[in-house]
Structures are given as structure tokens and as C-alpha cells.
Amino acid sequence: MANSKYEYVKSFEVEDEVMFPNVIVVRIQGRNFRGFADAHEFEKPNDERALNLMNSCATSVLEDYHDIVFSYGFSDEYSFVFKKESNFYKRRASKILSLIVSSFTSVYVTKWKEYFPEMELRFPPSFQARVIVCASLEVLQAYLSWRQNDCHIKNQYYTCLWKLIKSGKTEVEAQEILKGTQKQEKHELLFQQFGINYKTIPNIFRQGSCVLKIEVEDIVKYANNGNPIKRVRRKVIMVHSGNIASRSFWNSHSCLLKELGSFAEDINKVKPEFVKSFQFEQKLMPFTWIVVRIDGCHFHRFSEVHEFEKPNDGQALNLMNSCAVAVLEEFRDVVFSYGVSDEYSFVLRKDSQFCQRLASCIVSLIVSFFSSMYAMKWREFFPQKELKCSPYFDGRAVCYPSKEIIRDYLAWRQVDCHINNQYNTCFWMLVKSGKTKREAQEYLKGTQAQEKNELLLQHFSIDYQTLPVMFRHGSSVFWDKVAARTHFGYIDDFTLKILELSH
Numbered sequence: 001m002a003n004s005k006y007e008y009v010k011s012f013e014v015e016d017e018v019m020f021p022n023v024i025v026v027r028i029q030g031r032n033f034r035g036f037a038d039a040h041e042f043e044k045p046n047d048e049r050a051l052n053l054m055n056s057c058a059t060s061v062l063e064d065y066h067d068i069v070f071s072y073g074f075s076d077e078y079s080f081v082f083k084k085e086s087n088f089y090k091r092r093a094s095k096i097l098s099l100i101v102s103s104f105t106s107v108y109v110t111k112w113k114e115y116f117p118e119m120e121l122r123f124p125p126s127f128q129a130r131v132i133v134c135a136s137l138e139v140l141q142a143y144l145s146w147r148q149n150d151c152h153i154k155n156q157y158y159t160c161l162w163k164l165i166k167s168g169k170t171e172v173e174a175q176e177i178l179k180g181t182q183k184q185e186k187h188e189l190l191f192q193q194f195g196i197n198y199k200t201i202p203n204i205f206r207q208g209s210c211v212l213k214i215e216v217e218d219i220v221k222y223a224n225n226g227n228p229i230k231r232v233r234r235k236v237i238m239v240h241s242g243n244i245a246s247r248s249f250w251n252s253h254s255c256l257l258k259e260l261g262s263f264a265e266d267i268n269k270v271k272p273e274f275v276k277s278f279q280f281e282q283k284l285m286p287f288t289w290i291v292v293r294i295d296g297c298h299f300h301r302f303s304e305v306h307e308f309e310k311p312n313d314g315q316a317l318n319l320m321n322s323c324a325v326a327v328l329e330e331f332r333d334v335v336f337s338y339g340v341s342d343e344y345s346f347v348l349r350k351d352s353q354f355c356q357r358l359a360s361c362i363v364s365l366i367v368s369f370f371s372s373m374y375a376m377k378w379r380e381f382f383p384q385k386e387l388k389c390s391p392y393f394d395g396r397a398v399c400y401p402s403k404e405i406i407r408d409y410l411a412w413r414q415v416d417c418h419i420n421n422q423y424n425t426c427f428w429m430l431v432k433s434g435k436t437k438r439e440a441q442e443y444l445k446g447t448q449a450q451e452k453n454e455l456l457l458q459h460f461s462i463d464y465q466t467l468p469v470m471f472r473h474g475s476s477v478f479w480d481k482v483a484a485r486t487h488f489g490y491i492d493d494f495t496l497k498i499l500e501l502s503h
């Protein structure tokens, strides 16, 4: 293979498999959601429509991912629990968290109009995500209890805070009044000053929401003797519960018992060492170039559904490029990016402290923001085409220690672009000229670059070198320091550009 010279760069990719028997939980959390809520005039402290939209996105995630059996969310966060035996994407943490956060974000954008029909999306919503590894069911139970307790505490605090502000206090005064107050005192404040019985506040605000799978029996048909023939089916439902970590709630759902197990005892207090483990995260190696590569998930199908031109759809590629420009404008530590087909690689400066170099944070923010942009900008690039399904991407972060290796990484991706594009151009020309896909495949088997060029020239009068450079070489986005704007173009020497731009 022509690209074998560069393939060694793959060895820098590290394993991040979550081992059995750990239970995988993915938690997503809004990025700058306070600003997002203000910009979209969310009601304070809770906006029911915004919460319903979050629940609807979670429902869609549970419907799309068979291995997720339970989820819990409040405010701008949601936690997704995978079944114990899950082998989803070989249990690779980065793959899993990026797919979930990307799907969630993309659905959030596409469903926005349903929940906020009178309000334009003013800027892209995005979420960060991480994997929480629960070593036992007892740990999972503690995790859920910890999250729901946070919901209780925050909701009670913000209910009081906004009541005080609405009654004329400044935000600072309201904060002072609430400083150091206990649960009971807040209850009394609400009751005595505002006539509010906290318990009568809607469950969705006080308790958060659960989206989970239950088992239902359907009658599929009737036997000759008239007896119904039943089939057990899983269905996604949304419920509220005052204590999701209690035995009475958990153990009453057969699907949870089957896929995760039962809670042995009720818990009163979450052990601090458990909470510490929920917060633990690995950092990426310092003083290395971080590359975040994202790749469209099932884009083979996505491109069929949306009738992309074959082998290259200029508009689809321009949409990818436009999202990459937005990423560079949003995340200033990204100094260079290179894209081809449904993938994009973002290079962060060597001394970047973005997200304190936490891999899951960096990957999820970039992939989520990119997905959000892709869904938001769709209309601009395809005004005649409806977005029929949510686009989503996976992502990973890899560290490269020297400029030679980062150059080889980019060369590896660009050689890949060249090989694939040349093959695909020949393949689709043969198919368009009447060959079946199998015949075209057979025809091209074992052919070298030169032979492919000749085939194109002799049979189809196409000089490969004259095809659009975007198709042949891929696209790059980087900052033009002089003009202080993002530059978009096609260049040969990546290393020079990166070094020039990051110092």
C-alpha cells in the first residue's frame, strides 16, 4: 500500500477500553448553558419546554442505542447507563462518549423548532461528555443517588434565588440571604415569604426525569384455537421518581433487573470515595500536539438518504468545511485542520491547556459543536433538501510528540484521501457507464495509480489532475494571522503552516 510509510502514526492511538465487569455511564452536560438559556429567554429557574426537549433527545438516544437501558437527567445534564454486558464499539470510551454526545446534540438542534416554534436558534448548543466507570451495581446506585441529590439541592436553591430576585432583590442580595441556609430554612423561606409549598412544585423540576426501557407484551397474532400469541418488546418511557436509587423504584423494572441487576439495599449517604471516583479523569500528555479526529457515523447511509453526488458532493464537502471554520473560530487552541470525505482532523497547539487537556472534554466539545453546526447549517448548503435523519460523528484524541510525526499524521490522511478519491472516481465512472458495482470492483482490483489515471483518460476523457483540488487533496482550515481571519484552502506543506501559526 502506498500509505504504509505513514501508517506507523496509528501506533500513537491509545487503548481506552472500559473493562468488564464495569458498568459504563456516559454523562453529558451543556456547555455555557447559562449563556444559551439567557440568549433563548428560558424561564427561570426552570423552563419546562427546555426540559421536555432534553427528555425528547434522551428518548431518541435510548431508541437508537439498544445497549442503553436507563438514563437520568435534570437541568442541562443527562446520564446514560449501558447494560452490564454491553460490547458496544468494543467498549471504547472515546468512541462511545462522542457518539452519544454527537447524537444528542444533533437531535437537540433538529427538534428545537418543535419545542420553541417562535424562537430561532441564535447560536449552536453544545455539550461536553465523559464516561463514568462504575465497578459494581452498588457504585452505580451511589452515582444515581449523587446526581439526583444534586438535582434536589440545585433546584431548591435556584427556586429560592429567583423568587427573591423577582421580588426585587439583586442577585448578590439574594445570594447573601441564601448563604449557609439549610434545606429546612429554604422550605420555610419559600412558604413564609412566597406562600409556596415546595412539595407542590412539578416533579420534573424537583426530581429530574428518567428515560428507561420497559418490557411490554404485544399480541402479534392469534393461533388457530383463538389463543393470542404474544411477543415481549422493549419500549422507551419517561417517568419521574422521588428516589431513583431506591430498591422500590429500581427493582420494579424487569428490564433494569435483567440488564444490570437488583439494588440490594437502600442507601442513605454516598461514600466520598465513590464521588471521587466519579470525578476522576485522565489527562493527555503535556507538550504534545493533540489531534482530534472526527468521522461521520454511517455516512455511507447518510449520503444515500440525502442523495449526495457520487463520488464527491461539493456542497456536502463545503458544509463540512464551513463547520470546521466555525470550530476554529470557537476553539482558539485549534491551529490547523484537515478534512476529507466525512472526516476532519483538528490540531491543537502543543502547549494548549484547553479543558486542562482532559481527553473526553476536548473530544466531546469539538464533536458536539461540529454536529450542532452541521445540523444548523444544513439549510444553507442544501436549501432544497430536508434533513431526513440526524448527522452524527465519532471522535478521538491522539497525541503526537514531534513536528515530523504530526506532519506524517497529516500526510497519512492526505494519502488516504488521494487513494480513495482516485479509486472512487474510477469506480463511479465505470458504474455510470453501465457496469455493475461488482464488475467495476473486479475491473479495478490490483490496479496502480498510473493505470487508474489512464483508464480515466482513455475511457472517459478525464484528466485526473484537472479534477477539483478539493476532491483530490482534501481541505485545510487555519488562521491567517495577518488578516486575523480563518483561511480556507488547499496546501501541500502542512508542517510549515502549523509551526508558523502556533508560535
Ligand code: GTP
Residues within 6 Å of the ligand: 295, 296, 297, 298, 299, 300, 301, 303, 308, 309, 310, 311, 312, 313, 314, 316, 317, 341, 342
Ligand atoms: P463509519 O464511519 O464506520 O460509521 O462508516 P461510514 O458509513 O461513515 O463510512 P466511512 O467513514 O468509512 O466512509 C465515508 C462514507 O461517506 C463514504 O464511503 C461515502 O459513502 C460517504 N461519503 C462521504 N462523502 C461523500 C460525498 O461527497 N458523496 C457521496 N456520495 N458519499 C460520500
Ligand code: MG
Residues within 6 Å of the ligand: 295, 296, 297, 298, 299, 300, 342
Ligand atoms: Mg464515517
